[in-house]
Amino acid sequence: MTSRRTPVRADLVRDAFAAFGAVLDGLGDDDSWAATGCTGWSVRDLVQHCTTDALQGLVALHTPTTARPDRDAATYWTDWGGDPAAAAEQRRRARVAASMVLDWDPVRELHRETTRALVHAAEHCGGGAVRTEGHVLRVEDLLSTLAVEATVHHLDLIRHLDGSPGPAADGLAEVRRVLTDLWEREPLEHWSDEHFARVGTGRAELTAQEHAELGAHADRLPLFS
Numbered sequence: 001m002t003s004r005r006t007p008v009r010a011d012l013v014r015d016a017f018a019a020f021g022a023v024l025d026g027l028g029d030d031d032s033w034a035a036t037g038c039t040g041w042s043v044r045d046l047v048q049h050c051t052t053d054a055l056q057g058l059v060a061l062h063t064p065t066t067a068r069p070d071r072d073a074a075t076y077w078t079d080w081g082g083d084p085a086a087a088a089e090q091r092r093r094a095r096v097a098a099s100m101v102l103d104w105d106p107v108r109e110l111h112r113e114t115t116r117a118l119v120h121a122a123e124h125c126g127g128g129a130v131r132t133e134g135h136v137l138r139v140e141d142l143l144s145t146l147a148v149e150a151t152v153h154h155l156d157l158i159r160h161l162d163g164s165p166g167p168a169a170d171g172l173a174e175v176r177r178v179l180t181d182l183w184e185r186e187p188l189e190h191w192s193d194e195h196f197a198r199v200g201t202g203r204a205e206l207t208a209q210e211h212a213e214l215g216a217h218a219d220r221l222p223l224f225s
Contacts, residue, residue, distance in 0.1 A: 012174060014119045014123070019154060019168040036156045044104065051107075055118075057142065060130045063131045071135040073140075076135065077148075080225065126139070155203060200221060201222050202221070203222075
């Protein structure tokens with residue numbers, strides 16, 4: 001379980017989604033076909049995937065349980081990135097779903113409506129534990145995973161959109177906290193939160209110098225993808 005028990009608030013989720021939405025608000029139909037940092041996904045595909053993530057979070061917040069948590073904000077991610085076949089299936093699903101909508105505006109609007117509902121649920125949800133994806137998490141840990149997911153995908157979203165605003169600072173700080181817990185060591189002193197997020201999730205390669213500084217610790221990267 002995580003060693004750092006910083007309380008996660010609903011405003012962390014709200015800020016992460018607000019920052020993501022601010023990018024979408026500035027995109028036109030042509031922009032929606034731009035490539036992203038996710039292999040095989042255009043902006044439309046990524047937004048469709050993120051809408052599904054938000055819907056899943058909304059369901060989780062309304063699925064309380066008295067069962068004991070078996071994952072936390074960090075260990076939740078240990079299941080991610082180890083199944084290439086599942087990742088390929090997920091890519092196909094997002095592309096097929098996004099292709100069913102002719103225009104960009106409905107794709108963006110569905111994301112806006114779903115994330116707004118999720119933030120509302122987070123702001124009015126009490127403590128306790130919830131079920132999601134076959135696991136049980138405390139509500140604060142679930143909110144962390146939602147903020148981390150939105151923040152990391154924000155970096156994917158703007159990969160080829162020069163001039164677009166970046167993720168919320170508190171979202172990046174939460175990604176750093178989670179990655180640090182998973183890695184069980186601090187990142188290199190000169191790494192920014194954004195660089196650590198990219199390297200820690202396999203979205204950027206380590207330089208030769210970074211490899212040398214990290215030694216055997218480099219072999220554990222990425223921590224999830």
